[in-house]
Amino acid sequence: MRFPKLPPISIPWRIKIAYLTVMLFVPAIALFAKAATASPERFWRIATSPIALSAYEVTFVTALGSAAINGLFGTLIAWVLVRYDFPFKRFIEASVDLPFALPTSVAGLTIATVYSTNGWIGSLLAPFGIRISFTRLGVGIAMLFISLPFVVRTVQPVLKEMEKDVEEAAWSLGASQMETFWRVTLPPLLPAILTGIALGFSRAVGEYGSTVIVASNTPFRDLIAPVLIFQRLEQYDYAGATVIGVVMLAISLLLLLVINLLQAWGRRYAN
Amino acid sequence: MVQQRSFFQWRKVFSSFRGIVALFLVAIAASVSLSACSAASGQRGVELTLVSFAVTKAANVEIIPKFVEKWKREHNQIVTINESYGGSGTQTRAVIDGLEADVVHLALGLDVKKIEKAGLIDAGWEKEAPNNGIVTKSVATIVTREGNPKNIQNWSDLTREGVQVITADPRTSGVARWNFLALWNAAKQAGSDPAKAEEFVTQVYRNVPILARDAREASDAFFKQEQGDALINYENEIILASQKGLTLPYTVPNVNVSIDNPIAIVDKNVNQHGNREVVEAFVKFLYSPEAQTEFAKAGFRPVNAEIAQAKEFTEKFPKVAELATAQDYGGWNTIQQKFFEDGAMFDRIQTAKQ
Amino acid sequence: MQTNLPSVATEAKSRSMNWAAIALIGTAIAYLALVLFIPAINVFFQAFRLGVAPFFKNLTASDFTSAVQLTLIIALIVVPINTVFGLCAAWAIARHQFRGKALVISILDLPFAISPVVAGLMVVLLYGNQGWFGSFLQATDIKIIFALPGMIIATAFVTLPFVAREVIPVLEEAGADQEEAARTLGANDWQVFWRVTLPNIRWGLLYGVILTNARAMGEFGAVSVVSGNIARKTQTLPLFVEDAYKQYATQSAFSAAVLLALLAVVTLVLKEILERKTSIKQVEE
Numbered sequence: 001m002r003f004p005k006l007p008p009i010s011i012p013w014r015i016k017i018a019y020l021t022v023m024l025f026v027p028a029i030a031l032f033a034k035a036a037t038a039s040p041e042r043f044w045r046i047a048t049s050p051i052a053l054s055a056y057e058v059t060f061v062t063a064l065g066s067a068a069i070n071g072l073f074g075t076l077i078a079w080v081l082v083r084y085d086f087p088f089k090r091f092i093e094a095s096v097d098l099p100f101a102l103p104t105s106v107a108g109l110t111i112a113t114v115y116s117t118n119g120w121i122g123s124l125l126a127p128f129g130i131r132i133s134f135t136r137l138g139v140g141i142a143m144l145f146i147s148l149p150f151v152v153r154t155v156q157p158v159l160k161e162m163e164k165d166v167e168e169a170a171w172s173l174g175a176s177q178m179e180t181f182w183r184v185t186l187p188p189l190l191p192a193i194l195t196g197i198a199l200g201f202s203r204a205v206g207e208y209g210s211t212v213i214v215a216s217n218t219p220f221r222d223l224i225a226p227v228l229i230f231q232r233l234e235q236y237d238y239a240g241a242t243v244i245g246v247v248m249l250a251i252s253l254l255l256l257l258v259i260n261l262l263q264a265w266g267r268r269y270a271n
Numbered sequence: 272m273v274q275q276r277s278f279f280q281w282r283k284v285f286s287s288f289r290g291i292v293a294l295f296l297v298a299i300a301a302s303v304s305l306s307a308c309s310a311a312s313g314q315r316g317v318e319l320t321l322v323s324f325a326v327t328k329a330a331n332v333e334i335i336p337k338f339v340e341k342w343k344r345e346h347n348q349i350v351t352i353n354e355s356y357g358g359s360g361t362q363t364r365a366v367i368d369g370l371e372a373d374v375v376h377l378a379l380g381l382d383v384k385k386i387e388k389a390g391l392i393d394a395g396w397e398k399e400a401p402n403n404g405i406v407t408k409s410v411a412t413i414v415t416r417e418g419n420p421k422n423i424q425n426w427s428d429l430t431r432e433g434v435q436v437i438t439a440d441p442r443t444s445g446v447a448r449w450n451f452l453a454l455w456n457a458a459k460q461a462g463s464d465p466a467k468a469e470e471f472v473t474q475v476y477r478n479v480p481i482l483a484r485d486a487r488e489a490s491d492a493f494f495k496q497e498q499g500d501a502l503i504n505y506e507n508e509i510i511l512a513s514q515k516g517l518t519l520p521y522t523v524p525n526v527n528v529s530i531d532n533p534i535a536i537v538d539k540n541v542n543q544h545g546n547r548e549v550v551e552a553f554v555k556f557l558y559s560p561e562a563q564t565e566f567a568k569a570g571f572r573p574v575n576a577e578i579a580q581a582k583e584f585t586e587k588f589p590k591v592a593e594l595a596t597a598q599d600y601g602g603w604n605t606i607q608q609k610f611f612e613d614g615a616m617f618d619r620i621q622t623a624k625q
Numbered sequence: 626m627q628t629n630l631p632s633v634a635t636e637a638k639s640r641s642m643n644w645a646a647i648a649l650i651g652t653a654i655a656y657l658a659l660v661l662f663i664p665a666i667n668v669f670f671q672a673f674r675l676g677v678a679p680f681f682k683n684l685t686a687s688d689f690t691s692a693v694q695l696t697l698i699i700a701l702i703v704v705p706i707n708t709v710f711g712l713c714a715a716w717a718i719a720r721h722q723f724r725g726k727a728l729v730i731s732i733l734d735l736p737f738a739i740s741p742v743v744a745g746l747m748v749v750l751l752y753g754n755q756g757w758f759g760s761f762l763q764a765t766d767i768k769i770i771f772a773l774p775g776m777i778i779a780t781a782f783v784t785l786p787f788v789a790r791e792v793i794p795v796l797e798e799a800g801a802d803q804e805e806a807a808r809t810l811g812a813n814d815w816q817v818f819w820r821v822t823l824p825n826i827r828w829g830l831l832y833g834v835i836l837t838n839a840r841a842m843g844e845f846g847a848v849s850v851v852s853g854n855i856a857r858k859t860q861t862l863p864l865f866v867e868d869a870y871k872q873y874a875t876q877s878a879f880s881a882a883v884l885l886a887l888l889a890v891v892t893l894v895l896k897e898i899l900e901r902k903t904s905i906k907q908v909e910e
Binding site: 011012013015016019020023024026027028030031033034073076077079080084086090092093094095096097098099100101102103104105106107109110111113114120121141144145148149153154156157158160161162177188191192195198199201202203205206207208209225226229230233238241242245248249252253256257260261263264 | 659885888
């Protein structure tokens with residue numbers, strides 16, 4: 001396999017494509033191939049069973065909601081960390097990455113405990129009839145936890161790089177802080193925010209370790225798709241597991257595409 | 272200038288697809304040799320890999336050193352025992368996919384049958400070890416709150432309105448199929464026909480607000496997060512929990528199932544490793560009074576009749592009047608098909624809950 | 626631009642006093658407390674519940690130290706590999722216009738969206754006994770799955786996108802002007818990258834590396850499927866946590882979790898040091 005000697009610029013391309021092929025494309029093909037061993041009828045039955053459909057809905061909608069919430073608050077946190085100085089800032093800066101470092105099962109355990117009806121936070125909400133652990137809300141909180149670093153850490157570098165001159169120019173021309181924020185600061189940040197949301201969403205969609213512990217795993221209520229996949233595996237039904245995996249992959253790719261297209265469109269519009 | 276030259280050299284490697292694949296293989300080879308280095312330490316003695324389901328660790332911590340010492344005394348050889356613990360189903364899949372276990376100690380016969388079906392265990396494994404290959408046992412229990420306010424004494428109490436039951440999901444934890452079987456068995460023993468028995472089990476699962484991922488999560492939901500009025504879990508799990516500080520009153524219903532945990536030698540791997548002698552000795556050792564005592568201490572019902580009669584254990588393990596086994600219901604393949612396949616009974620129960 | 630520093634500093638100071646800032650900071654901290662801090666404090670609480678001595682006793686068990694070692698080794702291998710890949714991918718995407726960019730980026734994001742269970746499954750489908758390369762690997766006695774290489778592949782898979790996705794926005798924000806200028810002045814590609822691009826993207830790169838490292842050390846799902854969880858051999862720290870927890874050794878499990886959290890903090894402290902060193906350098910220049 002001799003490739004013609006191309007100019008150096010394509011080296012990053014070569015590395016990228018080669019690495020992606022070995023690490024992503026070939027495994028993905030293996031996944032599709034395995035799913036294809038199920039007859040089309042069986043594939044359809046597994047992929048569209050009522051429990052599966054409800055699981056997709058629970059998974060994607062909850063993940064989208066969590067990602068959006070994190071988009072808002074994550075940006076806020078990034079802003080606060082970059083632009084202001086306050087006591088314990090260093091500590092808070094360091095703690096943002098905690099959700100990554102903690103194994104997902106620990107995350108699930110601690111959230112399930114803290115938000116259960118006898119937990120530190122859960123007990124405060126119980127009198128109002130609000131149950132978090134073992135409901136879809138609990139799944140949402142777990143997703144918030146594990147996807148939080150994405151938005152913060154994606155927006156932060158961009159904020160840091162942003163030159164404050166343009167903002168200061170706007171102020172000196174009489175714009176209020178709010179106006180400056182909406183018209184000057186936010187537009188360049190929006191791509192990064194959307195990236196963070198996309199990343200957080202992806203992460204939340206696939207999450208199993210923490211969500212399975214916080215949820216009650218009741219079908220049609222808070223049973224999520226990754227748990228469904230694990231159930232298939234536990235039945236030694238590899239093909240069935242890959243069927244659901246493939247469906248999730250397809251839906252995720254679609255939603256990611258939408259978010260990323262939005263981002264690209266937004267950037268072009270801003271320019 | 273020096274930077275430039277080294278970069279050009281690197282460029283030659285990167286500028287061909289083969290180069291990149293070669294680099295990838297080099298990385299793999301490097302890590303393979305890294306792991307080989309650590310494996311090299313086991314050369315002087317003999318090695319054995321035990322793959323077991325999760326909660327046997329407490330017992331194995333005591334049993335394994337005893338065996339190692341015994342083997343050293345008798346054969347003047349150091350045996351290194353590699354241990355792996357995890358969910359029974361997960362371990363089974365791992366062994367089928369290539370985890371080189373010499374011995375598997377799993378939570379239900381179905382899992383060993385799967386490994387047999389994959390060609391790794393020769394047929395007739397049940398006869399290789401005493402007691403039909405069963406080395407530890409347990410039964411199902413119902414745990415209640417302090418003082419048992421809802422007065423839950425037996426399986427039928429779990430069908431009552433307003434009683435919330437916590438149990439593990441048989442679909443994420445194959446072992447939890449024993450719990451389902453215990454309920455089914457209770458209904459059948461009470462004389463119900465299949466339709467009524469299904470109704471019974473449906474009613475119980477309707478009272479289940481949380482299907483925990485596995486036995487451990489079920490314990491946590493009940494003990495730690497104080498969910499539910501009753502918990503269905505295996506006796507050995509509850510005894511281990513209580514030893515670690517989670518204690519609540521529990522009953523061992525008189526109509527029950529014998530949760531039999533089989534042990535098997537994985538012939539394919541043993542033949543490849545050439546350690547059959549020590550592996551067989553290890554399996555035999557697990558049936559010895561010493562090992563069975565350790566299992567009993569860890570909460571498993573001993574299969575060794577002598578140990579089972581010991582006073583400390585007759586108190587610990589209440590006698591069960593009517594004990595059914597998986598065989599009584601046609602063996603695991605039938606059970607799997609009847610209750611847990613796609614669209615079978617458990618599926619129907621789940622969909623009915625909607 | 627640097628001459629603005631003093632006035633910006635005083636501006637920043639007066640800004641941090643005003644009420645809008647306080648409201649924002651307060652909200653941010655409240656959110657963090659609810660979602661992050663309180664659950665995290667609970668982890669520490671569980672770890673130290675029986676006292677400090679048992680915590681340290683757990684840390685010296687040989688199972689535990691082997692797990693720490695393995696976790697660090699995997700991180701040390703995976704992070705550089707994915708950093709190189711990430712930089713290449715980011716450069717290729719950010720510095721070129723082509724159709725279907727959104728698609729490429731979405732594909733890059735996929736390893737996140739794939740559930741760790743499925744990711745592990747994919748590795749098994751390729752390298753397991755019944756997988757595509759299964760018979761080849763068995764014949765040549767090369768151990769990939771249930772050994773270190775398999776765990777590295779799984780970890781590299783789930784941390785694949787981080788560096789790329791962190792660097793792309795920063796690279797785009799920075800713009801290609803400076804690089805083009807450098808090129809017209811005669812710099813070759815490596816010099817352009819090392820002296821012009823890298824300083825511009827260093828924050829994105831740094832955050833990407835930190836995220837990769839944190840995830841590589843904390844990854845459970847995918848690794849658990851491909852590791853076989855053999856104590857002292859293929860058990861990483863997250864697997865150790867799960868194992869301990871299953872045995873009802875709750876305190877041991879949470880102690881290990883605390884250590885993982887502290888490891889993450891260490892990398893962040895290193896980042897802070899790096900940050901301070903490079904910004905001092907910048908001011909001096």
